[in-house]
Amino acid sequence: xxxxxxxxxxxxxxxxxxxxxxxxxxxxxxxxxxxxxxxxxxxxxxxxxxxxxxxxxxxxxxxxxxxxxxxxxxxxxxxxxxxxxxxxxxxxxxxxxxxxxxxxxxxxxxxxxxxxxxxxxxxxxxxxxxxxxxxxxxxxxxxxxxxxxxxxxxxxxxxxxxxxxxxxxxxxxxxxxxxxxxxxxxxxxxxxxxxxxxxxxxxxxxxxxxxxxxxxxxxxxxxxxxxxxxx
Numbered sequence: 001x002x003x004x005x006x007x008x009x010x011x012x013x014x015x016x017x018x019x020x021x022x023x024x025x026x027x028x029x030x031x032x033x034x035x036x037x038x039x040x041x042x043x044x045x046x047x048x049x050x051x052x053x054x055x056x057x058x059x060x061x062x063x064x065x066x067x068x069x070x071x072x073x074x075x076x077x078x079x080x081x082x083x084x085x086x087x088x089x090x091x092x093x094x095x096x097x098x099x100x101x102x103x104x105x106x107x108x109x110x111x112x113x114x115x116x117x118x119x120x121x122x123x124x125x126x127x128x129x130x131x132x133x134x135x136x137x138x139x140x141x142x143x144x145x146x147x148x149x150x151x152x153x154x155x156x157x158x159x160x161x162x163x164x165x166x167x168x169x170x171x172x173x174x175x176x177x178x179x180x181x182x183x184x185x186x187x188x189x190x191x192x193x194x195x196x197x198x199x200x201x202x203x204x205x206x207x208x209x210x211x212x213x214x215x216x217x218x219x220x221x222x223x224x225x226x227x228x229x230x231x
Contacts, residue, residue, distance in 0.1 A: 045166070045207030046157035050116035052096070056085040057212055059153070062095035067135055071142035072099060074230055078147060078199045079154075083216035084208045086154065097125045097153055099146075105130030107138035108172060108183075110145045112152035125153045139230055140195035141172045141183040147199050156207045163188035164203040165196075179226045188222075197224035 052059050063072050076088040102111055109130035116122045127149045129142065147165050158168040167185035175181040176193060184196040198219050205216035 045159055045164070045203050045210070047207055047211060048114070048152075048155045048157055050114060050120050050122045050155050051211050052086070052122045052154070055213075056087050058087045058089060059097060060089050060091035060095035061097045061099060062091055062093060063099045065099055065101060065129060065131060067131060068099075068129060068142055068146070070230055071139055072129075072146050074143045075146035075150060075199070078143075078219075079150060082200050082205055082208070082214075082219075084205065084214040085212045086208070086214075088150070096122075097127060097150075099127045099129065102128035102130045104132050107131065107133035107135070108141045108145055108170065110149040112149040114153055114155075122153075122155070127153060136178070137175060137181050138172075139180040140197075140226065141170070141181060143230070144170050144183055144185065144196060144199065151204060151208070154208055155211050156204065159203055159207070160187060162201070162203055164201040165199055166204055166207070170196075175226050182226050184223075191223045193226055194223040195226055196222065198222045 051057070061072075061076065063069065065072065076090075079086065080088055102109055105128075107130050111128040112125065114122055114125040127146075129145060129149065135142075144165055148167075148170075151166050156166050159166045160168055163185055164187065165185055167187045170183060170185045171190065172181045172183040173190070179193070180195070182191065182193055182195050184190055185201075188196055188201075198221065200219070202218050205218065208214075209216055
């Protein structure tokens with residue numbers, strides 16, 4: 001088995017990522033983690049050496065984080081309606097992907113671990129999301145973080161050269177009053193009192209299409225007011 005771990009932080013700090021030595025060689029068994037290093041800029045999407053089988057690939061999710069139900073549901077809905085040949089479905093118990101609490105980490109921190117076999121076929125995954133924050137203020141940050149971690153599960157690596165939900169970090173600013181905090185991937189242009197409601201950029205979709213196929217289209221608008229409820 002091979003294992004790859006990816007981390008994203010939304011505090012405005014650089015996230016750290018690690019991959020097993022020889023990550024481009026899925027026939028290599030064992031779990032070997034390289035030292036953490038800051039991500040480097042790449043000119044386009046990059047992918048990991050695994051994929052989920054099927055046409056479309058149906059991936060089941062067991063969400064153990066009921067307090068993040070709505071952001072997780074939104075993140076999966078965005079992926080499901082992106083035009084990629086994949087289908088995320090909720091399943092209680094025995095699912096392909098389990099979503100759990102990420103220790104005492106605050107919102108905006110996530111960890112995705114995907115297991116795959118010798119031919120590169122993904123077998124199961126674990127997604128951990130930070131919850132130790134004001135959930136209402138973090139709702140949009142949680143959507144972006146969940147979408148990012150599910151992107152890793154699909155096989156997408158970090159992209160730090162252009163605006164993408166797969167940027168290795170994202171940024172959040174204090175929201176007005178009781179409204180949720182504005183949030184956006186770090187390489188996207190910040191917007192006052194708005195969040196990156198497009199969620200998936202052209203680069204994210206190109207990366208996913210390279211693995212699964214489909215006919216993806218970038219959604220509009222790019223940014224939405226934080227005063228609008230999550231839909």
